Amino acid sequence: MxxxxxxxxxxxxxxxxxxxxxxxxxxxxxxxxxxxxxxxxxxxxxTAKAHEFETQILADINGLEQRMTRRITTDDLNTFLSVVDQMLLNLAD
CATH class of the missing domain: 1.10.10 (Arc Repressor Mutant, subunit A)
Incomplete structure (x- = not known):
């Protein structure tokens, strides 16, 4: 890179x-x-230090995502993500 x-x-x-x-x-x-x-x-x-940070950051992101979605059904989450994707496409127009 x-x-x-x-x-x-x-x-x-x-x-x-x-x-x-x-x-x-x-x-x-x-x-x-x-x-x-x-x-x-x-x-x-x-560097190795960067890779250590990467591992920790990914774990933090996964933990946050689990907290954010813990009481949301899979169907509701999929609907939400679909709507957000559509909104992003609208912004790209």
Whole structure:
């Protein structure tokens, strides 16, 4: 993954992505490593610390989702998700 990929995926301007990535390097979440074919192009590689955060974040999200939906029937939840999907499509028009 490269900075340009992040800019496109999240709709960020280059300076915003640069500052965000610099902070992530400072916090030990990623390393920026030159590619073999172009020293100017830096590949973004998550560190072990980032993977630990990923595991915890996913567990937190799953726990929150379970709390939010614990007394909602599957049919009601499916209806809700269908309506939200439709609303998002409406916004894209």
């Amino acid at each position: 490269f900075q340009k990929d992040i800019e496109v995926e999240y709709g960020l301007r280059a300076p915003t992505a640069t500052n965000m990535l610099k902070e992530m390097v400072r916090n030990g979440l990623i390393v920026r490593q030159p590619t073999v074919y172009d020293n100017r192009l830096k590949q973004i590689i998550p």
